[in-house]
Amino acid sequence: MSEYIIKNGHVFDPTQGIKGDKKDIAVKDGKIVDKVGSSAKVIDASGKTVMAGALEVHAHVAGPKVNAGRWYRPEDKHFDSHKTAGITRIEGGKSIPTVFKTGYEYARLGFTFAMEAAMPPLYARHVHEEIHDTPIIDEAALPVFGNNWFILEYLKNHEVENTAAYIAWILRQTKGYGVKCVNPGGTEAWAWGLNCLTIHDPVPYFEITPAEIIKGLIEANEYLGLPHSMHLHQNDLGNPGNYKTTIDSLKLAEGIKATNNFGREQVLHSTHLQFHAYKGTNWGDFESGAKEVMDYVNKQKNLTIDTGNVTLDETTTMTADGPFEHHLHGLNHLKWFNVDVELETAAGIVPFIYDPNNAVFASQWAVGLEIALYAKDPMRCFITTDHPNAGPFTRYPRVYSWLMSKKVRDERLNSFKKADKVISATNLANMDREITLYELAAMTRAGPAKCLGLSKDYGGLKAGMNADIAIYNINPDKFPSTGPEIEKAFAQVAYLFKSGKICVEGGKVVDMGHKETFWVDAKVPENKQVMHDIKEKFLRYYSINENNYPVPESYAPHQHIISVDASQ
Amino acid sequence: MHRTSTSSAWMRASEVERMNTVTLTVKKQPELYLECENVNPDVFAGKKADQIAKLGAFQGKEISTLGDFFTITGEAGATAADTKIVINGDCTKMKYIGAKMTAGEVVVNSACDMYTGSWMKGGKLTVNGDVHSFCGLALAGGEFTINGNAGNYLGAAYRGDWRGMSGGVLRVKGNAGSDVATFMTGGEMIIEGDVDIHLGTHMEGGKIVLKGNANRRVGGQMVKGEIYVFGKINVMMPGYKPVGEKEMEVDGTKATFVDYIGDLGERHPKRKGEVVYGHLYMKK
Numbered sequence: 093m094s095e096y097i098i099k100n101g102h103v104f105d106p107t108q109g110i111k112g113d114k115k116d117i118a119v120k121d122g123k124i125v126d127k128v129g130s131s132a133k134v135i136d137a138s139g140k141t142v143m144a145g146a147l148e149v150h151a152h153v154a155g156p157k158v159n160a161g162r163w164y165r166p167e168d169k170h171f172d173s174h175k176t177a178g179i180t181r182i183e184g185g186k187s188i189p190t191v192f193k194t195g196y197e198y199a200r201l202g203f204t205f206a207m208e209a210a211m212p213p214l215y216a217r218h219v220h221e222e223i224h225d226t227p228i229i230d231e232a233a234l235p236v237f238g239n240n241w242f243i244l245e246y247l248k249n250h251e252v253e254n255t256a257a258y259i260a261w262i263l264r265q266t267k268g269y270g271v272k273c274v275n276p277g278g279t280e281a282w283a284w285g286l287n288c289l290t291i292h293d294p295v296p297y298f299e300i301t302p303a304e305i306i307k308g309l310i311e312a313n314e315y316l317g318l319p320h321s322m323h324l325h326q327n328d329l330g331n332p333g334n335y336k337t338t339i340d341s342l343k344l345a346e347g348i349k350a351t352n353n354f355g356r357e358q359v360l361h362s363t364h365l366q367f368h369a370y371k372g373t374n375w376g377d378f379e380s381g382a383k384e385v386m387d388y389v390n391k392q393k394n395l396t397i398d399t400g401n402v403t404l405d406e407t408t409t410m411t412a413d414g415p416f417e418h419h420l421h422g423l424n425h426l427k428w429f430n431v432d433v434e435l436e437t438a439a440g441i442v443p444f445i446y447d448p449n450n451a452v453f454a455s456q457w458a459v460g461l462e463i464a465l466y467a468k469d470p471m472r473c474f475i476t477t478d479h480p481n482a483g484p485f486t487r488y489p490r491v492y493s494w495l496m497s498k499k500v501r502d503e504r505l506n507s508f509k510k511a512d513k514v515i516s517a518t519n520l521a522n523m524d525r526e527i528t529l530y531e532l533a534a535m536t537r538a539g540p541a542k543c544l545g546l547s548k549d550y551g552g553l554k555a556g557m558n559a560d561i562a563i564y565n566i567n568p569d570k571f572p573s574t575g576p577e578i579e580k581a582f583a584q585v586a587y588l589f590k591s592g593k594i595c596v597e598g599g600k601v602v603d604m605g606h607k608e609t610f611w612v613d614a615k616v617p618e619n620k621q622v623m624h625d626i627k628e629k630f631l632r633y634y635s636i637n638e639n640n641y642p643v644p645e646s647y648a649p650h651q652h653i654i655s656v657d658a659s660q
Numbered sequence: 661m662h663r664t665s666t667s668s669a670w671m672r673a674s675e676v677e678r679m680n681t682v683t684l685t686v687k688k689q690p691e692l693y694l695e696c697e698n699v700n701p702d703v704f705a706g707k708k709a710d711q712i713a714k715l716g717a718f719q720g721k722e723i724s725t726l727g728d729f730f731t732i733t734g735e736a737g738a739t740a741a742d743t744k745i746v747i748n749g750d751c752t753k754m755k756y757i758g759a760k761m762t763a764g765e766v767v768v769n770s771a772c773d774m775y776t777g778s779w780m781k782g783g784k785l786t787v788n789g790d791v792h793s794f795c796g797l798a799l800a801g802g803e804f805t806i807n808g809n810a811g812n813y814l815g816a817a818y819r820g821d822w823r824g825m826s827g828g829v830l831r832v833k834g835n836a837g838s839d840v841a842t843f844m845t846g847g848e849m850i851i852e853g854d855v856d857i858h859l860g861t862h863m864e865g866g867k868i869v870l871k872g873n874a875n876r877r878v879g880g881q882m883v884k885g886e887i888y889v890f891g892k893i894n895v896m897m898p899g900y901k902p903v904g905e906k907e908m909e910v911d912g913t914k915a916t917f918v919d920y921i922g923d924l925g926e927r928h929p930k931r932k933g934e935v936v937y938g939h940l941y942m943k944k
Contacts, residue, residue, distance in 0.1 A: 164820060165820055166818070166819045166820040166821075167817075167818050167819070167820045167821035168820075170818055170821075425927065426822055427820075427822065443822075
């Protein structure tokens, strides 16, 4: 494989504390090395910013729910399907892009890894088919557990070992990466026409509370020592006053320590926190609760979060939080998709327009930025749009421009039609902080890599790490001052190296790389009870035979297996 | 308000003596279908015949030029509003003529294929023949006249979209097919002949005048807006209720209409404390 030397770039790498110093980065055989021979190809990065490839910690980019969005929204790609010259295929879709466009766009933005945030185990094959077809970036998927009948039954009696054995079994069957929990108990309650809006609302029939589910899943996750922590979408998403439920949920992690061999320190990752940080009792007296929530997060070292920034676009909301999607449909009357996934989960989809003229949406925009700006430790706060729920991931450059420039942010804030209302309901107008390139590297590279348990190979530029490198046309000494300039600089990398190969050059995709699918193989002591329960549930309830459940290797031919051993 | 703005657009468009005319005459038939997205006054504006001949046109996945299929004479005005396009010859395999136009005038002396006049925002488009399905989709302004019959999904929303016709005037001299004016939110559509099933489904504003008969399911899930039917509806939707009679003049015809409100099975907004319904007026 070729050798490269990236010369004279301004390097930002929180894993080594490098803050924009001019430094050469050497690449050999897909890895970053200390030095290369004189025949190495020289990439001139002078006047440019060099970072590790970025990691997406939470996005809905592959699987049945995403694809349902694609087929029921032909209008999403109608005026936005194009073929450019070169090796790329037709790229279609704005909020629910094709798998090809998904891979190309992440690569153009400087990303080399993406986590599919919600995999229904029963439809894991579909998730892997799409992951396999998404070029360039490495990916993994989190199976959902928070409304799974096995989990509800085991955790009702606080059977952590059985829960862990079942999680290990599911990870192996679905080639899954970790433990996702969406609206714990609420989605199951939705099958009864109900919801769980606090962590103490009992789930009908199962008589368990969201609090017991959350805590039990955290304990099972640490029992197994998985690379990633429990990944939580809290109850009562998107409703005024929900910040209390959010803090109540986060408090469940108090006193639990991370147990793993991957350098991960958090035991709970709280996702798209913007949607969970609202005060008030209705949209009339709505206020931002970002400060209260972030004050708590900043104190608790065993938590990580991602933002869920509203980008003020037309988009497609999709989540395993079935009742919430029904609620959204009631608000905007647009087409609603709903599906129940047997014993496991559910999903809903509704198109959504975050109209900047609407005070609520403009306030949500402000809350998302506040979350990131209140974060004291950029290694524990990651930037997401909960793609496509709060906006498409292709808007990251715009989100960065709002976070990195008070001027750009205030221009947007003051030009809202209901600016006065947004300014009085939120704290954003008083916030002066501007995220630096170094902090951005922590929030988008080193932080998410550590949170996902991938810090050995990802998120930094140390010798021995993957040669996943993004080079941007940004001179830190002359940082662009306008929103469009910042956006342009982040939207099209000068170069993207994926595992030592140049995949994007001058914003143009030039190589499809060799993407890998990550999954976790967790070894547990033999558990006859759980194996018996699985057999019984397949016979009694599932619509398919147990033998047709696992994802065969042919669905993930380029798999990268991370092994953990919890059998001792 | 709509009437005023469209009639002033019409005044501008009718000042023909101040408009430059480009004439396109079909000289070769496409093997598949020709996508004439570039045949509209906005693209032609400021161009001479030879420049227009070089504009692209897709046939399947292959791109050719308008000059390959049309003989082009005349030149366009400086702006779309000063440009008139006349198309002669058989256009039954031409799609997207006049689509997205915002001003000026287009006259097609032939039948046309799909998407003719779709997403039109202004100006005047006249087809002296039939149009296929999906024409006048999401019409937002201007005047689109079809002096023949229209296919299905006339003036409807694009597949999957909930934003249908929102403005302008769409007139069909003949019949139209099914799913006409789906998700209409504004503007006026006049169908002088008959329609098949699903007229004004999900309608949330605007006005439809049907001078002939309708088959079934007129105004299904209608929230707001008005549908006037001069002829008969084969089978009436169950969600409509007669609430009285009204003497009205509709598109030049004075008559008594029975006022039905509906669709009672659909949500309805409130305005000043009163529930707003869709109105289906049946001529007595």
